[in-house]
Amino acid sequence: MLLVAQLSDAHIGAPGATLAKGLDTAPLLAQAVASVLRLKPLPDLVIFTGDLVESGATAEYRHFRQLIAPLAMPVFVLPGNHDSSAGLRAAFAAEGYLPDGDQLDYVIERWPLRLIMLDTIVAGAPYGELDAGQLAWLDDTLADAPARPTLIALHHPPFGSGIVHMDEMALLQPQRLEAVVARHAQVVGVTCGHLHRMMAQRFGHTLAVSAPSVAHQIALDLNEVPEPRYIMEPPGFLLHRWDGARLTTHFVASGDFGAGRVFV
Ligand SMILES: [Fe+2]
Ligand SMILES: [Fe+2]
Numbered sequence: 001m002l003l004v005a006q007l008s009d010a011h012i013g014a015p016g017a018t019l020a021k022g023l024d025t026a027p028l029l030a031q032a033v034a035s036v037l038r039l040k041p042l043p044d045l046v047i048f049t050g051d052l053v054e055s056g057a058t059a060e061y062r063h064f065r066q067l068i069a070p071l072a073m074p075v076f077v078l079p080g081n082h083d084s085s086a087g088l089r090a091a092f093a094a095e096g097y098l099p100d101g102d103q104l105d106y107v108i109e110r111w112p113l114r115l116i117m118l119d120t121i122v123a124g125a126p127y128g129e130l131d132a133g134q135l136a137w138l139d140d141t142l143a144d145a146p147a148r149p150t151l152i153a154l155h156h157p158p159f160g161s162g163i164v165h166m167d168e169m170a171l172l173q174p175q176r177l178e179a180v181v182a183r184h185a186q187v188v189g190v191t192c193g194h195l196h197r198m199m200a201q202r203f204g205h206t207l208a209v210s211a212p213s214v215a216h217q218i219a220l221d222l223n224e225v226p227e228p229r230y231i232m233e234p235p236g237f238l239l240h241r242w243d244g245a246r247l248t249t250h251f252v253a254s255g256d257f258g259a260g261r262v263f264v
Contacts, residue, residue, distance in 0.1 A: 005036050142187065187204070192210050
């Protein structure tokens with residue numbers, strides 16, 4: 001069995017800073033980290049699917065690293081549209097898993113579930129994209145290991161959510177990614193961030209899911225002309241459980257809710 005905790009969209013500012021609407025995200029990331037550490041068994045690894053920080057500044061990454069320092073298991077990060085690729089690379093260079101080059105696409109090979117991390121960032125844009133070179137790299141990387149069950153992670157959702165203002169900044173041309181995934185039966189899931197809500201949609205032969213934010217959620221507004229709002233619904237993260245045959249994705253609410261009560 002392998003347990004992968006997926007945290008997303010922490011939007012950390014410099015120490016003491018708040019987001020434009022006055023939200024202090026630091027205690028919310030700390031709460032998520034504490035919630036991960038309360039899990040029994042502990043996750044084997046943690047992935048962060050982008051928007052680690054709010055504006056990409058060095059001080060924000062330093063603050064982010066301080067907040068996640070209690071995580072004793074390996075941690076892997078991906079950039080989101082609020083990140084700076086250079087800033088993120090500098091902040092996590094010491095771990096040695098980020099590739100050289102402009103794009104931060106890489107593979108995590110050390111567990112029975114293979115993880116492919118995709119960098120969907122378009123500099124200066126809120127939406128995401130995978131260019132032809134990245135899609136060819138993904139196709140080749142999957143072709144190299146057809147017997148290795150694989151989870152693909154990226155920041156931008158490769159599916160429409162029905163929340164119009166978020167769909168305007170999703171992954172461009174997601175059908176190109178779906179076509180690659182559909183060629184490789186070993187892909188057991190695709191998971192993303194950015195939406196600040198958990199949802200799921202069929203994607204090729206598999207399932208695509210989105211993580212909630214560890215901080216603020218995007219309000220559920222399915223009207224044709226929604227009002228972009230965030231809302232302080234209970235934050236959380238995803239826990240992917242690979243049992244050797246199937247992937248189960250759990251929503252885990254951040255916070256200490258005790259051990260629960262025995263029914264009998
Ligand atoms: Fe975000
Ligand atoms: Fe984002």
